[in-house]
């Protein structure tokens with residue numbers, strides 16, 4: 045019997061997806077920071093302050109999704125783990 049093709053499924057998807065979380069609490073400047081939970085981050089908020097931001101291939105996708113779901117909040121990438129998405 046043929047095994048289920050889980051591995052090939054992930055290969056077909058190509059880019060590896062990474063898990064992101066966003067800090068429930070804002071920084072001093074009002075930004076809610078997005079962190080990469082797959083690579084981990086020294087500045088990751090405590091687990092009770094983490095809100096799931098989904099799986100994305102880049103931090104830009106995570107920031108965009110969180111912004112879409114929270115249009116009234118300021119969302120920014122963490123300087124340390126999402127530097128490409130850090131703007132302020």
Ligand SMILES: [Zn+2]
Pocket residue numbers: 078079080085086087088122123124125126
């Ligand atoms: Zn971070």
